[in-house]
Amino acid sequence: MATAAEHSAKEIAAVRRADGESRTLAASLPRLVLEARRIAANVIHGLHGRRRAGAGESFWQYRRFVSGEPAQRVDWRRSARDDHLYVREQEWEAAHTIWIWPDRSPSMAFASKEARDSKLERALIVTFALAELLVAGGERVGIPGLVSPTASRAIIDKMAQAMLHDDATRLSLPPSFVPSPLSEIVVLSDFWSPIGEIRNMLATLSASGAHGTLIQVVDPAEETFPYAGRVEFVEPEGGDIIVAGRAERWASDYVERVALHREQIRLETGKLDWLFSTHTTNRSAAELLLFLHSGMMVSKGTALGVIVKAGRSA
Template sequence: MAAATRVLGAGERTPGIQETGSALSLAERMPRLILEARRVSTTLAHGLHGRRRAGPGESFWQFRPFVTGEAAARIDWRRSARDDRLYVREREWEAAHNIWFWIDRSASMGFASNLAQAPKVERALVLGLALADALVEGGERTGLLGLTRATASRRIVETMAQALVGDGAGLEADAPPRATTGRFDEAILISDFLVPLDEVRASVEAIAGSGTRGHLVAVADPVEETFPFAGQAVLHDLESDLSVNVGDAAAWGEAYRTRIAAHRDGLAEIARARGWTLTLHRTDRPASEAALRLLTLLAAARGGI
């Protein structure tokens, strides 16, 4: 799958890589994005309705069958006496765990059509910051993969924003950095994922290999989903600075829509193979929709809903 393209009208200036990189500069826009993230965060139901995961804690959660190899001291003999099998008494996992974010800021994320409410990169940043804020309010620790430590600080939005502004290398990375995550951690990867599926699969496998659960959030401009063009057009690749003249855009549209649908199916299969989730968010929809879905998915993973 090629990087995001832009269709140019007659006389419109072709954006080069330098222009795209400048458009992705965050320093000037970040204060506005922080305010937007705070606004989205306040619309979300705070907390995750209980973590509900097995682990060290005082509250009873559930009984489960005893597994050969476990310590006999874990067996609940009173419950086991009522059945013909052995049971273990599990306690609720009460300690906060880490939720890691990766927010794609590569060149393709700078694309915005006139149908979108915001460029993909701005929507991705608002989603990530708003979710981090809501999760910290719910008692979780959040951080940026490879950039910050996980923290439950009430200033998590400012901490993440400052780290992103100072991370110039992130403008050229279209895959998450190699970083150590824990067995009970979760990762939220926000990108357009307009890269070969093998690259996405490699990133997911690297993170999931340590037992980390995850969520893919595919941010798409509505034009990238529908390709609503006809007649002659120029397609411009924001990643490579290449252009293609198309004589009949409508004819290209059918093949394009088939390919983008196949790409989305491939993303869904990558997520499903590791027990991850996939959320598709279009930039002509409110950011709060995707944020609420992610909070719901996180809560459901803990049995809290």
């Protein structure tokens, strides 16, 4: 069983490798995808607040009138209650927040010979690359409990540094937090946690109305159970050891249990209109990145359609 120090060293190496790989991955995507992302951002401009003064329809705050400004900007009703003139500022309505949470628990360090990366490396690579693309499109991106939402072009550096200096216990599921109703949440994990814990996580994250996507990142060996003979299995997070005398006899039961577990997750996410998909680490990271990126554009288009229809009916 790997010690805490060994896991920490693996995680540091994975973060540093993912930093470089994610930059390459983000840069390798077709420029048309980036352009489409910018166009989509322009279309939905005005739907979500960024708590900054500017053009928009939502009230943000009152501020003192500054000499030289047009007199029509003065809010006379508010000014009548004081000895000063006040301007009614509107909120700058722009991109909403996207939370990305990569599972960095010990079970994610697993990698078989068929895998291109460990599950941890793959989750980090996609997290960094997706954040880079989203920020390039004007979005704010954060990691729950680790990085506050930001539109900084140095988003990968911020995330990597936060992880390298994070001494908190590595959880298998995101920490409890309350996202805004228009937030998008992406969770990258192997999701081998009990279905009850996953159900509770979904209930907490969706309570405010946020939408999300769960991506189960798995190793090829976790899909097919390619073991035979006497095999000793070590639980990476609890340290429990299970010995199989003839492991090949376990394969069919294992595959059935995995299928059942996934079906339970799909049922829970389906109730909330969330998405659930699986990704195997012997496949391309770009494939997963494009899936997530495209899915966010589609969900935004749907949200825009709902608002337009509501406006027409009104």
